[in-house]
Amino acid sequence: MSTMISFMSASNPHDHHEKASPLPGIPPQPTLQVPVSQAIRGYSPGKIPFSVEFMPPRDDAAQTRLWNAAEAFHDLGVSFASITYGAGGSTRERTMEVAQQLAAKPLTTLMHLTLVDHSAEELRAMLQDYARRGMTNVLALRGDPPGDPLGTWQPTPGGLNYASDLIELIRNTPECENFDIGIASFPEGHYRAEDLEQDTQVTLHKLRLGADYSITQMFFDVENYLRLRDRLAAADPVHGAKPVIPGLMPITSIRSVRRQMELAGGEVPVKILERLEKAAAGDEVANRDAVREVGIDITTEMSERLIAEGAPNLHFMTMNNVRATQDVLHNLGMAPAWGPGYGQDMVR
Numbered sequence: 113m114s115t116m117i118s119f120m121s122a123s124n125p126h127d128h129h130e131k132a133s134p135l136p137g138i139p140p141q142p143t144l145q146v147p148v149s150q151a152i153r154g155y156s157p158g159k160i161p162f163s164v165e166f167m168p169p170r171d172d173a174a175q176t177r178l179w180n181a182a183e184a185f186h187d188l189g190v191s192f193a194s195i196t197y198g199a200g201g202s203t204r205e206r207t208m209e210v211a212q213q214l215a216a217k218p219l220t221t222l223m224h225l226t227l228v229d230h231s232a233e234e235l236r237a238m239l240q241d242y243a244r245r246g247m248t249n250v251l252a253l254r255g256d257p258p259g260d261p262l263g264t265w266q267p268t269p270g271g272l273n274y275a276s277d278l279i280e281l282i283r284n285t286p287e288c289e290n291f292d293i294g295i296a297s298f299p300e301g302h303y304r305a306e307d308l309e310q311d312t313q314v315t316l317h318k319l320r321l322g323a324d325y326s327i328t329q330m331f332f333d334v335e336n337y338l339r340l341r342d343r344l345a346a347a348d349p350v351h352g353a354k355p356v357i358p359g360l361m362p363i364t365s366i367r368s369v370r371r372q373m374e375l376a377g378g379e380v381p382v383k384i385l386e387r388l389e390k391a392a393a394g395d396e397v398a399n400r401d402a403v404r405e406v407g408i409d410i411t412t413e414m415s416e417r418l419i420a421e422g423a424p425n426l427h428f429m430t431m432n433n434v435r436a437t438q439d440v441l442h443n444l445g446m447a448p449a450w451g452p453g454y455g456q457d458m459v460r
Contacts (some may be wrong), residue, residue: 145215145246146192147249147292148163148192148249148292148324148325149294149325149354150292151191151220152191152355152424152425154191156191157188157189158441158445158446158447159445160423160424160446161191161424161425162188162189162426162427162428163222163425163426163427163428164181164185164190164194164427164428164429165195165196165427165428165429166181166193166210166214166432167196167431167432168195169210169432170206174432177432177433178432180434181430181433182219184434185430186217188438188441188446190219191425192220192222193214193220194221194223194224194327195207195210195211195221197224197226197255207223208245208247211223211247212245220249221249223242223249223251224251225238225239225250225253225278226254226256227253227254227268227271227275227277227278228255228256228268229258229268230268230271231268231269232271232277233270235271235272235278236281236285239281239288243287243291244287248290248291248292249291249292250291250292250293251293251294251295251296251327252275252278252282252293252294252295252318253275253278253295253296254273254274275295275296276318276321279293279321293323294323294326295315295318295319295323295325296326296328297326297327297340297344297356298311298315298340299331299333299336300329300333302314303377303378304377312340312347313347315344316344316348316351316352319344319351319352320348323354324355325354325355325356326355326356327357327359327427328356328358328359328427329359329376329378330359330361330372330373330376331359331378332373332381332384333381334418337356337358337418338421341356355424356424357423357426358418358423358425359429360411360414360428360429360440361411361429362407362408362428362436362437362439362440363388363410364400364403364407364436365396365400365403365407366385366388367396369388387406388403388407390406391403404436408439408440411436411440412444415440415444428440434450435450438450
């Protein structure tokens with residue numbers, strides 16, 4: 113398979129058109145991107161729109177894997193792709209490079225942006241640069257403390273303290289008037305929140321300031337997602353009714369899913385761990401295929417429930433791989449099976 117993305121289509125709804133530059137002295141740019149909040153309401157080849165999260169690649173081999181994944185998900189009809197943000201400068205340049213290349217192909221692309229190690233003026237300059245490049249979808253995040261995601265948060269000197277501050281900065285930057293802003297939401301409540309009520313009010317504050325939707329932290333109990341959605345809508349029928357996109361990570365490893373949830377300040381539900389450990393039969397390495405099969409079944413069951421409950425979109429955290437997410441989509445009737453003669457070649 114080619115490692116170059118070459119899937120422009122004259123009839124594709126994500127195609128770009130020329131638009132006058134929002135900044136003096138900057139030549140015309142491709143159009144503002146399709147807003148994520150609009151992309152999830154558009155045409156979907158499956159029973160529900162789906163999106164994917166990518167990480168910026170750290171080397172050429174990882175970049176090739178990312179391009180292959182982007183091609184496959186484009187062909188499966190992905191609604192948008194988000195690009196995570198490397199703190200401390202570790203992947204920032206690659207984040208922008210990859211995001212701009214994906215957006216130009218075209219894929220509706222969502223840039224994660226955090227406050228970590230940035231002054232307010234640096235953030236404003238970055239946002240103006242996003243506007244110059246036509247990167248108009250931003251996920252506004254505080255970010256994790258460098259070195260210890262669960263450590264004490266310390267704002268950068270001259271920087272901002274909360275994601276809500278970043279939303280205000282975006283909304284008060286003239287070049288960013290067309291930005292579509294997403295935020296994080298937390299089905300079990302943010303681990304730093306006093307209780308679910310405080311977490312609800314913090315989320316609503318960000319939505320009222322101008323966020324257009326939220327994407328949840330990964331979770332493994334659909335009831336927690338539904339209760340989050342209910343709390344927001346009950347507390348504010350206008351802003352609380354904005355889309356809440358569920359964040360899902362297809363389970364392929366007990367060790368990996370435990371680690372991911374630890375970093376997020378959460379835990380894997382006991383019932384799910386019991387199913388996975390039964391499949392592992394005391395040796396996850398020897399029985400990794402059985403663990404993976406059960407993990408894909410769990411994610412499929414969650415997705416089916418979310419679809420039945422009216423979730424607006426399914427957002428898969430892919431780790432830049434295709435197969436696990438495609439397996440879930442196949443189980444949902446939204447993708448061909450993976451295997452010899454299937455997979456990426458089947459959908460191109």
